[in-house]
Amino acid sequence: MITNVKRIRNWQKYSKHIPNGEQVFIGLEITDELMDDLQKIGFEDNLIPGRAICPSPELGRVSKFNAEGRLVKQRNLPKETAYRQVHWEWQTWDGQWHSGWRDVPYQRYPRKLIDPPSEYLTIIERGGKKFIVVSGSFVQGEIDGGVPTHKVNLMLELFGKADVLRQDMQAFIVPKLIKVNWRIIPEGELPWSQSKERLASYFQRVSASKLPLVKQRLETISKYQPEFIAQGVDGYRGYLVFGFTRHNLFVLESPEYGNATYVFEGDWKQVSQLTKAEILAGNLHKHRVVHMTSWEKEIEQILKPALIMNLV
Template structure:
């Protein structure tokens, strides 16, 4: 997966497609431009095993990586600190003098964060060379701040970074079909991954509404749709769960209170219509109100699951 940003603050969205316990690297295949940059920062032969800690002069991330940093503790009283300054002057007789003096100033106490000291390392497969940042990462075990730092170090130096398999192959992200219009205006992801996409949408809602909406969406997800699609408003609009073999398409809302719509046929054209057009034209196969019995109505759409526990 390619990351092409100036800097990131967290890495959850970039790791959501990776299984817990999987080993990954943050790195890049060595292309011509990457090779040129590696030689610029001090690499010599670009042979397997060659490594270095990037110069702190490359930018703030590299500076922290090599030197560490102090974090102001603004909840504490200010203290007197000193900085040295070279001072020279002439006396009344025209004689020059100089010395280094300590200049006092007030500042907040600092909490010192040691340097991560992440090295860039050249690694290889049978037919390609890569540069990776630091040690391999284990999803679910490596601390997020370590992963974020490795990614940001690569972004600062190379303007991009990739998440690579343990065997250095690129990760392919599960497909999400992004539609160019609202879905009922107003890929295939397992529930554990799908839930991560919904979290930012629901974070400002009350705990009660979150529980209700998550329960509805998880209920449909358990029947294993082959894809889902979103509109230009992202998950704030309707989410389409596609069951292609059944010619069945469920439109469920990530908003509290809206009904569930079930369609057969051309879901793309149907999703461009407004709810008023859908209802007035009686174009939906079912319209389920979110009341007691809703889960039973959903279950009846999938007779093969009748009497079976859905995992």
């Protein structure tokens, strides 16, 4: 279900879960909630299957484009002479006033008509239920993305929501989003001397003046034997997380953000799904150790108990 937006720009964003070759309808199951909107469009109460209506251009911008098309300025072409009609009044030599319409020339860029899609809303019935769909189905991956984008936007304008339906009118199941914000380095234990070789891209982001201090901090955390190191990817570049999973502690270090080391408590699944805003907000961490001369001592107080328990 596509909701909470007035229109979409890119069909691909909403169709990644649909296999190519699938027959797709854009529509909605008809419920009491939709009846007022359906009547505004022109459907009668009995909703006879097969009834089809092209929405009036007065219902909104998308409906207007659907019914009438759109004129697009061609700014890459030389201007042309066009005419607008204006109402004119003038007085002749005998003192009489006259009025009429005149064509007044002006210069403008040529216009190109984008043909109207002329999509119809159609009532169909499947399994004893009625649905309102935009014209016919289309095959995913075989048409220009602008076609389904327009279909969705028409539904959003008229009903405030749209569903992506199979041929049997069942909704496509959207897989649960799994955010991959971190790359584990490594799975299992490696000495810091080997782990840091895999962090070359991380160190490249650090200025030469900061690099010795950054390496020193990372080596300090590593001596407490974390089970893994996770490097941020994509929007999380610049972050490292040291995971002490047996103690449910996760140390987040970054030379770029916050001027501090953050220690989170919980399990890795929860910590790894934190947004950058949540990380930087400062209200979810257990400890915040500012990058000052006392930093190493404070880190020792937090992590030394974990090291002792590892050795027991």
